[in-house]
Amino acid sequence: MKRAKCKIQNRFAFSISYFALLIPPSLRDRRRYLVFEWISEWGIDKWTLLSEIRDSIFSLYGDVGASESNIRLIEYANAEDTDGGMGILRCAHDKVEEVRAALACIHSANEARLSIRVIGISGTIKGATRLLR
């Protein structure tokens, strides 16, 4: 009995601290999740790909543009049979076309030729993961 009470208290404390960190929904920045796939000459690891995407955005839009687009690589999955894979990239909801152009500008990574195509866009991670399959 005592133990159960303790557990509930713990959970309560956890939930308070968890929600205190979050910004209210009306103030959160709106995001889009781009599901993309790439084909390349040989396999590319996550960090090379991410740095290549960052480089492309910085080179195309500069520091200010990059800060506005607010990208983050959410998911990365190498394809098993071919040299390529899929991934999910998060960006600001009004910068989708800009990020798409920046992704299209990537032509090589690690001296392997590379081409990225956006398959779909979703407003939630759940929807994007559904597209990934």
Add this chain to the structure above:
Amino acid sequence: MSKFFDLNVHAYPETEVPAEELLRVAKRYGYTGIAITNHDDLVKDDSNSNSVFCGIEIRANSVTDLKREIKLYHGKVTVLAVHGGNDKINRAALEDHRVDVLAHPSVEKREGALNHVLAKFAAKNCVAIAFNMNAIIKSRRGERARVLSKMRLNLKLVRKYKVPMILTSNACSIYDLRAPRELIALASLFGMGQEEATCALSDSPQGILEKRWKKENDVVVLKK
């Protein structure tokens, strides 16, 4: 949904990649068809498919050369493109009604910019101006800034004189191909609107393939 075409793709024997491979990737990206336009070399279409169009990109050093090559290939290919060169080549290409596409003028080299006179000729003879997206993809920093500003100028002229325009990838391998939506996003970098860019990828190339804007007596029926 509109049909998308890429009218400037280089395949085997000029590059390493065969046409079938390019077509496979292009189909996956959402293109209806591609036109193989190798430099100064005709690729015979063996596969007999309706998606690969036979074309040529003439690269000439002088106007006499250009005229001779145009005469040689006119009527034998679906897409007759001329590699944009210096001012004289560009002008000779745009003055000739047999030419379908002037590929990437004033982008690769510093000379040979389009101007209002050339744009007028292009509109009169219905020679489409191709915007080469590979130049944006492959270049960085100062070079890309120069390419984009040239394209912006070309776009202004093309809009003013209502010249048909197309977006091309100028791909030499499957890694140079980009999906239509990506090309539209790239076109917005130099000020092309979404509808305009969609038209430049679907309706205008289709018009070129069907010779829609050419006068009737200019069109030679292709011998199969």
